[in-house]
Amino acid sequence: MTQLTQNILIGHLTEVRGDGMDARITEEHSTAAPIIKLGDEEILAGHIGSYVVIRQSHIGVLALVFKMWERDRFDAAGNRATDRFIALIPVGELNESNVFIRGVRHYPTPGAAVYAVGLSEINAIFSKFRDYEFFIGQLASHKDYHLSLDPRALFGRHFAIIGQSGSGKSWTVTSLIQHTMKAMPKTHMIMLDLHGEYCWKRPDGSIESAFPAEQVNYVDAMDLEMPYWMMSYAELVDLFIDRDDRGASMQMSFMREVLQQLKRKEAKAIGLGVVSIDTPIYFSLAEMYMQFKAANEERKDFGKTKGALFGQFDEFLVTMQSRFNDVRYDFLLKPKKRNNSASMADLLRQFVGLGEKKANITVVDLSAVPTDVRPAVSAQVGRLAYEFNYWNPRRREFPITLICEEAHAYIPREKGGQFDGTKKMMERIAKEGRKYGVSIGVVSQRPTELSETMLAQCSSFICLRTTNPDDQQYIRGLVPEAEGDLADILSSLGRGEALVLGEAAPLPTRVQIYRPNPEPKSNDVDYYTSWREGPDDLDVEGIVENWRTQNRH
Numbered sequence: 001m002t003q004l005t006q007n008i009l010i011g012h013l014t015e016v017r018g019d020g021m022d023a024r025i026t027e028e029h030s031t032a033a034p035i036i037k038l039g040d041e042e043i044l045a046g047h048i049g050s051y052v053v054i055r056q057s058h059i060g061v062l063a064l065v066f067k068m069w070e071r072d073r074f075d076a077a078g079n080r081a082t083d084r085f086i087a088l089i090p091v092g093e094l095n096e097s098n099v100f101i102r103g104v105r106h107y108p109t110p111g112a113a114v115y116a117v118g119l120s121e122i123n124a125i126f127s128k129f130r131d132y133e134f135f136i137g138q139l140a141s142h143k144d145y146h147l148s149l150d151p152r153a154l155f156g157r158h159f160a161i162i163g164q165s166g167s168g169k170s171w172t173v174t175s176l177i178q179h180t181m182k183a184m185p186k187t188h189m190i191m192l193d194l195h196g197e198y199c200w201k202r203p204d205g206s207i208e209s210a211f212p213a214e215q216v217n218y219v220d221a222m223d224l225e226m227p228y229w230m231m232s233y234a235e236l237v238d239l240f241i242d243r244d245d246r247g248a249s250m251q252m253s254f255m256r257e258v259l260q261q262l263k264r265k266e267a268k269a270i271g272l273g274v275v276s277i278d279t280p281i282y283f284s285l286a287e288m289y290m291q292f293k294a295a296n297e298e299r300k301d302f303g304k305t306k307g308a309l310f311g312q313f314d315e316f317l318v319t320m321q322s323r324f325n326d327v328r329y330d331f332l333l334k335p336k337k338r339n340n341s342a343s344m345a346d347l348l349r350q351f352v353g354l355g356e357k358k359a360n361i362t363v364v365d366l367s368a369v370p371t372d373v374r375p376a377v378s379a380q381v382g383r384l385a386y387e388f389n390y391w392n393p394r395r396r397e398f399p400i401t402l403i404c405e406e407a408h409a410y411i412p413r414e415k416g417g418q419f420d421g422t423k424k425m426m427e428r429i430a431k432e433g434r435k436y437g438v439s440i441g442v443v444s445q446r447p448t449e450l451s452e453t454m455l456a457q458c459s460s461f462i463c464l465r466t467t468n469p470d471d472q473q474y475i476r477g478l479v480p481e482a483e484g485d486l487a488d489i490l491s492s493l494g495r496g497e498a499l500v501l502g503e504a505a506p507l508p509t510r511v512q513i514y515r516p517n518p519e520p521k522s523n524d525v526d527y528y529t530s531w532r533e534g535p536d537d538l539d540v541e542g543i544v545e546n547w548r549t550q551n552r553h
Helices: 119-130 151-156 169-183 233-240 248-270 285-297 314-325 327-333 341-351 371-390 420-436 452-456 469-478 481-492 527-533 540-549
Strands: 009-017 020-025 035-038 041-044 051-056 059-074 080-094 100-102 113-116 135-139 146-148 159-162 189-193 199-201 207-209 216-220 361-365 400-404 438-444 460-463 497-502 509-513
Touching: 009 051, 020 051, 051 080, 051 119, 059 481, 119 146, 135 169, 151 169, 151 438, 159 169, 169 189, 169 509, 189 371, 199 216, 199 361, 207 216, 216 341, 233 248, 233 314, 233 371, 233 420, 248 285, 248 341, 285 314, 314 327, 327 371, 341 361, 341 371, 371 400, 371 420, 371 438, 420 438, 420 452, 438 452, 460 469, 469 481
Parallel strands: 159 438, 159 460, 189 361, 189 400, 216 361, 400 438
Antiparallel strands: 009 020, 009 113, 020 080, 035 041, 051 059, 051 113, 059 080, 080 100, 135 146, 135 509, 199 207, 460 497, 497 509
């Protein structure tokens, strides 16, 4: 460290543990306003969220202050004196050349000196990361310092943005993407927008977005047509078969046979030599329905003998018919534009931003999609991104990041649920995607409800305010033991303030995320104003019409 910092001694270690340390603040800095000057800035000695360096012989340990308290003591005459203590979380070492190394290998002993760390020292620690110029916000302890992350670690190894409702998740996601496109002009992202917060249609039909118009491609899932024939076998099972039904295994086996047959027929027509059950080529859904119906009603010997599968598919046929007759599923089950195998390339171009309009981010608006089919659609979007780069020979030059908003809704923790096939597809991307240039950013307000496999594959975490004890405990278990106590800070974070943990930052960092410009359409409803100045009447007939036509715009 510099000579200046080494001269500002603020305390001495009193206890050293494997997961933390305690220090007593010196008497001169235990005042009501313990202001110290480091260079051109003034800070409070040992305040929460600040950094200190512990020096002893050749050992230099950088630590974060996360707790402060006082304890009274009395002398023989009964006079009271107060000692001030701070709890420290060690985050790394400084070698003899003052180069920061993540992790602590050499621990000091009680009595080691604790020195304040100023902006110049923090700059030296973060210098390597500043070269990326990927700035996301300001340090909570030093407002003049702007934090840059390592985009290779953040996007290359998956990341999670976690925080309760109202903590600023949409704000953080928007700001992060805005600054990503600014730092890396050839960004390629696909966002699953469940609530229409990042791109939305105005009443006049024009598009408004939280991202620059020239860089965003808005896709309404209802207009897009994501045809059923591009879904995998597992996704079709999720859509049409109730796994709890007694005949589920029979229905799944028969569907496999029918799909193989229909796809072989199409493969022959388009000159495709080899075909599997998951090959994305066209087949007729009506023809599949008729084969199930024929098997379900089959009779032999002039109607005297029932067929082997007679009555086995009643449940399946009812489910399929109800889906087919429901106008909400037209975008999936009744494609008008994408009703042949040749239309697949155009769909993929639109998804990855290489269509008529080149774009850095494709926002897939799922807000009008029926809730019970969103998981299957989300998995299809993820699978298309994965398969696209899996077969792309230039995948290393064209990496894609999939942003999964409200990920717990379709990548749940529970096993064997209704959308188990969907969950497995997304987990496969998490486990294998980065080898093929496909990464995932999961956004969730309930990490305890999110797939453990998904979170285990994330190397970086942007944690916003979380007050739920179960969620705090879960986050504590996600990070290294020495950083676990940082979870105690989560309940005190302000809106848009985050704790950045993991490989994307050189050390655990409390940061105020930049305010996005423009902001997403995610502001809370203003009950006070609405209940004072709101409308006296509503177009209830229009609401009924929207309900009936499944049109929220």
